[in-house]
Amino acid sequence: MCNCGSVHFYDVSFKLQGMTVVPTCKNCGESLSDEQFSKFEKELVKHWGFDEKD
8 A cells, every 4th residue: 555645646547456457656656545545536536527426
């Protein structure tokens, strides 16, 4: 899990782990924690202009 203080929208890349696509931090190369992923997902939805899910 990534231990970086804050991960911004542009600091995330996607890598394959087995047959699963996992968001990873570009700075350290580790997968995002659940808290970081939820923040990234909110930024992604906002950036793309979609409605947030309930």
